[in-house]
Amino acid sequence: xxxxxxxxxIIIFISAAFAFLNINLSSLLGPNRPNKExxxxxxxxxxxxxxxxxxxxxxxxxxxxSFIVFDIEVVFLYPWAVSFxxxxxxxxxxxxxxxxxxxxxxAVGLIYEYKKGVLKWD
Amino acid sequence: xxxxxxxxxxxxxxxxIGVLGVLVRxxxxxxxxxxxxxxxxxxxxxxxxxSYLGEISGQIFVFMVLTVAAAxxxxxxxxIISLYRNKSTVNIDEINILxx
Amino acid sequence: xxxxxxxxxxxxxxxxxxxxxxxxxxxxxSRNREVVFAVTTLSxxxxxxITIRDISYSTIILNNFININNVSSGFNIVVLLSVLLSLxxxxxxxxxxxxxxxxxxAIILFSxxxxxxxxxxxxxxxxxxxLEMMSICFYILAGFMRKRIKSNExxxxxxxxxxxxxxxLLYGITLIYGVSGTTNLMVLFSNTLLHQEPLxxxxxxxxxxGFLFKIGAFPFHMWVPDxxxxxxxxxxxxxxxxxxxxxxxxxFPIILKLNILDYRIIISVVSVLTMMFxxxxxxxxxxxxxxxxxxxxxxxxxLLVGLAAFNDMALRGILFYTLAYSFMQLGAFIVVGxxxxxxxxxxxxxxxxxxxxxxxAKRNPVLATIFTLFLFSLAGIPPFAGFWGKYYxxxxxIKANLIWLSIVAILLSVIGIYYYLKVIVxxxxxxxxxxxxxxxxxxxxxxxxxxxxxxxxxxxFPEIFFELxxxx
Numbered sequence: 001x002x003x004x005x006x007x008x009x010i011i012i013f014i015s016a017a018f019a020f021l022n023i024n025l026s027s028l029l030g031p032n033r034p035n036k037e038x039x040x041x042x043x044x045x046x047x048x049x050x051x052x053x054x055x056x057x058x059x060x061x062x063x064x065x066s067f068i069v070f071d072i073e074v075v076f077l078y079p080w081a082v083s084f085x086x087x088x089x090x091x092x093x094x095x096x097x098x099x100x101x102x103x104x105x106x107a108v109g110l111i112y113e114y115k116k117g118v119l120k121w122d
Numbered sequence: 123x124x125x126x127x128x129x130x131x132x133x134x135x136x137x138x139i140g141v142l143g144v145l146v147r148x149x150x151x152x153x154x155x156x157x158x159x160x161x162x163x164x165x166x167x168x169x170x171x172x173s174y175l176g177e178i179s180g181q182i183f184v185f186m187v188l189t190v191a192a193a194x195x196x197x198x199x200x201x202i203i204s205l206y207r208n209k210s211t212v213n214i215d216e217i218n219i220l221x222x
Numbered sequence: 223x224x225x226x227x228x229x230x231x232x233x234x235x236x237x238x239x240x241x242x243x244x245x246x247x248x249x250x251x252s253r254n255r256e257v258v259f260a261v262t263t264l265s266x267x268x269x270x271x272i273t274i275r276d277i278s279y280s281t282i283i284l285n286n287f288i289n290i291n292n293v294s295s296g297f298n299i300v301v302l303l304s305v306l307l308s309l310x311x312x313x314x315x316x317x318x319x320x321x322x323x324x325x326x327x328a329i330i331l332f333s334x335x336x337x338x339x340x341x342x343x344x345x346x347x348x349x350x351x352x353l354e355m356m357s358i359c360f361y362i363l364a365g366f367m368r369k370r371i372k373s374n375e376x377x378x379x380x381x382x383x384x385x386x387x388x389x390x391l392l393y394g395i396t397l398i399y400g401v402s403g404t405t406n407l408m409v410l411f412s413n414t415l416l417h418q419e420p421l422x423x424x425x426x427x428x429x430x431x432g433f434l435f436k437i438g439a440f441p442f443h444m445w446v447p448d449x450x451x452x453x454x455x456x457x458x459x460x461x462x463x464x465x466x467x468x469x470x471x472x473x474f475p476i477i478l479k480l481n482i483l484d485y486r487i488i489i490s491v492v493s494v495l496t497m498m499f500x501x502x503x504x505x506x507x508x509x510x511x512x513x514x515x516x517x518x519x520x521x522x523x524x525l526l527v528g529l530a531a532f533n534d535m536a537l538r539g540i541l542f543y544t545l546a547y548s549f550m551q552l553g554a555f556i557v558v559g560x561x562x563x564x565x566x567x568x569x570x571x572x573x574x575x576x577x578x579x580x581x582x583a584k585r586n587p588v589l590a591t592i593f594t595l596f597l598f599s600l601a602g603i604p605p606f607a608g609f610w611g612k613y614y615x616x617x618x619x620i621k622a623n624l625i626w627l628s629i630v631a632i633l634l635s636v637i638g639i640y641y642y643l644k645v646i647v648x649x650x651x652x653x654x655x656x657x658x659x660x661x662x663x664x665x666x667x668x669x670x671x672x673x674x675x676x677x678x679x680x681x682x683f684p685e686i687f688f689e690l691x692x693x694x
Contacts, residue, residue, distance in 0.1 A: 061199065068192045068195055075185060079185075094223060111250065112247075112250050115250035115251065141389075154385070157388075160389035164389065164392045164393055164396055171396065175400075182347070183395075186347060190351070190354045198381050204374050205365075208370075209374070219372055219375055220447075
């Protein structure tokens with residue numbers, strides 16, 4: 001099964017070894033005389049402005065967290081929706097009610113988020 | 123169709139990489155990412171067991187693991203951010219007021 | 223498919239679920255913390271009463287996911303009781319610390335749902351979900367004072383280690399599933415052929431490790447003092463009782479029913495080391511919260527002694543010890559919380575060093591007496607409940623021919639008496655350094671009276687608890 005991939009593995013190995021060797025050779029053989037100019041950030045020849053560790057708005061974090069949670073909840077709704085039509089009638093109602101409860105609980109979370117002002121962008 | 127062993131070895135390797143990441147890295151966010159890697163490695167083996175055994179509950183378990191991992195991510199990032207606001211670092215070597 | 227009549231068996235759980243959603247809605251729409259608090263406390267109280275009323279139910283329901291019997295209900299009673307007691311003191315503590323948000327109560331209820339689910343679980347899936355619901359809520363609660371670095375730090379430590387150990391627990395579940403093809407606990411118990419499979423044993427071992435972390439047993443105990451020290455005091459009390467009891471109530475019956483005697487030697491060694499670490503390191507502590515944390519590690523060791531016995535007496539001892547433990551440990555933490563919140567500077571945790579207990583008996587004899595009683599009970603001095611808890615556990619070990627284990631356990635708990643006595647000596651026989659007065663809210667006083675009553679009552683009549691839960 002995997003035999004066909006052996007040449008690829010060999011190539012990956014050789015290229016990784018070659019790259020590793022050359023990168024380390026240059027630092028081994030070349031002279032190492034750092035100064036302030038050399039160590040500073042290269043920003044297309046301009047003087048660097050500020051640090052790279054700048055903070056950005058916390059709103060991105062809020063959106064990301066809401067996204068993670070609600071995105072995962074959709075994972076549950078897909079299998080539910082797909083298998084919904086395969087049920088006979090009484091079980092259909094049952095599974096509809098169960099799905100409804102699930103969505104109501106999620107909706108409470110959404111209302112909570114909305115009232116706390118997480119979704120306000122400005 | 124590959125044998126189940128390959129999947130299990132892949133999963134064990136990913137799990138070990140995750141464990142190693144938790145043990146050697148010092149940045150809280152990267153440690154957290156390693157933990158996520160561990161959980162996803164477990165998902166691989168759950169799915170492959172499930173398909174090997176022809177039994178569905180392993181795949182349902184994966185859904186639950188994914189959900190829990192997402193909830194953990196939300197809470198964990200919140201904790202890391204609130205620490206960062208007070209202390210301006212997420213390096214766990216510098217987080218050391220509590221001892222003895 | 224769930225039959226509607228099955229829901230009558232889980233009314234307490236449904237009560238808590240509805241209350242938790244209600245609390246969130248009340249919090250965002252009216253911001254009235256009195257209502258939030260009332261709803262929370264009332265729902266826990268109602269759930270407690272219904273659980274006691276329905277103690278005789280014994281059934282497996284909801285597609286074989288939930289197993290209700292007198293043991294799980296008994297543990298649920300203990301968990302609900304400790305949640306109720308910590309809720310009573312929470313309010314005044316939170317107001318004093320200016321963190322009286324409605325979310326606190328919602329999160330307490332969410333974690334309670336997780337605990338109850340976990341205790342009643344009949345499937346590894348439910349065990350996992352319940353454990354995670356509980357743990358994720360605990361991560362938040364530990365970091366609830368989000369302006370304090372100590373609280374942040376304890377939350378981060380707890381979160382990173384907890385999530386890490388969850389990985390091992392899940393790997394264990396995966397192996398169990400891979401070998402057996404099922405996650406149903408009843409099937410796993412009955413299939414004794416499975417119990418010889420090496421992969422199954424490794425799986426159960428990893429599963430056990432995940433839980434040993436939660437109950438703070440050696441060698442996974444290092445988070446306990448740090449987290450209990452940094453978390454808000456009342457939360458530390460809550461985590462060290464309700465959380466620990468729920469974890470014990472889930473894993474110990476499972477291990478006992480699996481009855482894999484190969485584990486006996488490992489569990490014995492772990493329990494000896496746990497008791498040693500808890501009791502000996504506690505001797506050097508000067509911080510009362512850390513001291514109680516180490517004493518809770520030692521308690522985990524005593525419980526493991528019972529587990530190692532693998533007989534009928536074991537479950538009896540574990541049940542009673544958790545009950546006694548919830549009263550005395552929570553009571554001690556409530557007293558520590560009262561003293562801590564009364565400190566004049568409100569910036570970070572103060573008043574938690576042993577020095578602030580100097581001469582407490584001269585300043586506030588009532589509080590000192592109460593604290594002394596709790597410490598006596600924790601030390602295992604008769605006639606308090608803590609003594610009977612240890613007694614039942616050690617008897618179980620002796621019945622199982624683990625004489626050496628019970629002798630070691632008794633010796634180590636004698637060492638433990640020393641550091642409890644140290645606190646008592648500080649309180650009664652030294653001169654006060656400050657003249658602070660302590661505020662006791664009516665609800666907090668109620669919680670203390672209930673804990674004291676429980677500690678003494680079950681110390682005098684230990685058998686009544688077993689009659690209450692029909693466990694003979």
